[in-house]
Amino acid sequence: MEKTGVAIVGMGTVGAGVARLLLDHGDRTARHAGRTLWLTHAVVRDLEKARDVELPEGVLTDDLQRVIDDPEVSVVVQLIGGIEPAKSIMLQLLESGKDVVTANKALLAQHGPELFDRARELGRSIAFEASVAGGIPIIANISQCLSANQIESLQGILNGTCNFIVSKMDAEGADYSVTVAEAQQLGYAEADPTMDVDGTDAAQKLAILAHLAFGARVDWSQIPRRGIDGLQAVDFKYAKHLGYRIKLIALARLTESGLALDVSPMLVKIGQPLAEVRANYNAVGVVGDAVGPVFFQGQGAGQMPTASAVVADLIDTAVGRTSITFETLELWAKGHERVGLADVGSLVSRYYLRFNVQDVPSVLSKISGALGRNGISIASVYQHDVDLSKEGIVPVVIVTKNTSQSAVDTALEELKSVDAIDAVAETFKILD
Numbered sequence: 001m002e003k004t005g006v007a008i009v010g011m012g013t014v015g016a017g018v019a020r021l022l023l024d025h026g027d028r029t030a031r032h033a034g035r036t037l038w039l040t041h042a043v044v045r046d047l048e049k050a051r052d053v054e055l056p057e058g059v060l061t062d063d064l065q066r067v068i069d070d071p072e073v074s075v076v077v078q079l080i081g082g083i084e085p086a087k088s089i090m091l092q093l094l095e096s097g098k099d100v101v102t103a104n105k106a107l108l109a110q111h112g113p114e115l116f117d118r119a120r121e122l123g124r125s126i127a128f129e130a131s132v133a134g135g136i137p138i139i140a141n142i143s144q145c146l147s148a149n150q151i152e153s154l155q156g157i158l159n160g161t162c163n164f165i166v167s168k169m170d171a172e173g174a175d176y177s178v179t180v181a182e183a184q185q186l187g188y189a190e191a192d193p194t195m196d197v198d199g200t201d202a203a204q205k206l207a208i209l210a211h212l213a214f215g216a217r218v219d220w221s222q223i224p225r226r227g228i229d230g231l232q233a234v235d236f237k238y239a240k241h242l243g244y245r246i247k248l249i250a251l252a253r254l255t256e257s258g259l260a261l262d263v264s265p266m267l268v269k270i271g272q273p274l275a276e277v278r279a280n281y282n283a284v285g286v287v288g289d290a291v292g293p294v295f296f297q298g299q300g301a302g303q304m305p306t307a308s309a310v311v312a313d314l315i316d317t318a319v320g321r322t323s324i325t326f327e328t329l330e331l332w333a334k335g336h337e338r339v340g341l342a343d344v345g346s347l348v349s350r351y352y353l354r355f356n357v358q359d360v361p362s363v364l365s366k367i368s369g370a371l372g373r374n375g376i377s378i379a380s381v382y383q384h385d386v387d388l389s390k391e392g393i394v395p396v397v398i399v400t401k402n403t404s405q406s407a408v409d410t411a412l413e414e415l416k417s418v419d420a421i422d423a424v425a426e427t428f429k430i431l432d
Helices: 013-024 026-033 064-069 086-095 105-121 138-145 160-172 176-185 200-214 233-241 303-319 321-335 363-373 405-415
Strands: 003-009 036-043 073-078 099-102 151-157 244-255 258-269 281-288 292-299 348-358 378-383 393-400 421-431
Touching (some): 013 303, 026 303, 064 086, 073 086, 160 244, 200 244, 233 244, 233 348, 363 378, 363 405
Parallel strands (some): 003 036, 003 073, 073 099, 258 421
Antiparallel strands (some): 378 393
C-alpha cells in the first residue's frame, strides 16, 4: 500500500490525539484513505515535555526545517494556536509544497481569505474542519453536502464553555461566577475564560462559517457580539416561566438588506433543538433553500472529537477530496455576488426586556408609552417576585412583538431618564 507522509506541528492535547489515531488505528485510516498515513515528524518547542502519547523513535523533533525539507511529507497538521508564529509557519509549509490541515480558528477568522488565496496560487490546499465545532462535520456539510443549496441562515451554539455555563444556570439557578468556577474545575473553561465568555470564540467561528456559506469575507471583530459574562440567574428563571431557555447563539441570516451576523445570548423556545443542547455540546442548524432545515449536534471541543475531525481532513487531503473542494469553493466565491453586511439597527426580532422599577402607579404606562412612541408593540407583560434586596423595587418583564434593534435602543435610552425606573436591567433577542 502507498504511503503518505504526515507531520504534526504542535503536539498539545489535540496533537497527541491525532498522533494516537494515526499510530493506534493506522489500519482504519488506511482503509478509508486507500494508503497508509505515515507519521514521520512531530515538531515541538520543548523536547523534554511529558506527553500522553508514545511516539516512534526519531519522530519527535524541535526542527521545523526537517519537515520543510522532507519530500516524503506531503501534508502537515498545523496545530499551533494564535496568529503568530502560526501564520508564518503555515505560509512556509504551503510554499514548501505541503498541504495543510489546521484547527486554528483565530488564524482563519483573521487571515483565512489571504491564506486561502496564497494556497491556491501555490496549488496547495488548506483543510480546517476542526476549526469550528470540533467533531461536528459542519465544514464538510456546508461546503460539500449542501452545495446544491443557497444557504439562507445558520444558527449555532459554537462554544461549549458557554453552553455548559448557561445550561447549569438554567437547570440549577446557579450564579454565573459559581458556574464558571465549576467549569474551570471540570476542565471545560480555561483559567482565563475571557475569549470564550465574551463571545470572541463564537464570533471567530461564525466568520469562518459566513465565508463558506455566503462567500462573505468578514473581519470577525466587526461581528456584533455580546458574551454571557453579565448574565444573571433571575433572567433564566423568567425566561423559563415564559417557555424559553437562554443560549449564546451565533447567527447568520440573509436579509433584504444584506447578511445579518450576530453573537449574543438569546431566548430559544423550549423544545426547539438548540434549546435542548446541554452541557458542553455544540450544535448548528442550517436552512437551505432546497433541503430546508438540517441540524448537527456533537462534541465541539476536547482531544478526541477534535482529533477525529483533523484525521478526517488528513484522509480527505490524502485521497484528493480536499483539493477538489478547495478549488471548487474558490470558483463558487468568484461567481458569487459578494454579499454585504446588513445594518444591525435595521434587523427585526422580538425582544425580552427586564426593568427594575419602583412600585408606584403609572410606571407601566411610562414604559409602554416610550415603547409605543418608537413603534414597539407589546406581546406580554410579566411581573413577579419583589426584589427584597432593594425595598420598593420590583422587576417587570416585557416581551415585544417584532421590532428593530434601533427602535429598542432608542426607547431604552429614553426610559433611562424616568425616575420611577431604577434600571433598564436586561435585553435579549428572541430567536424565532
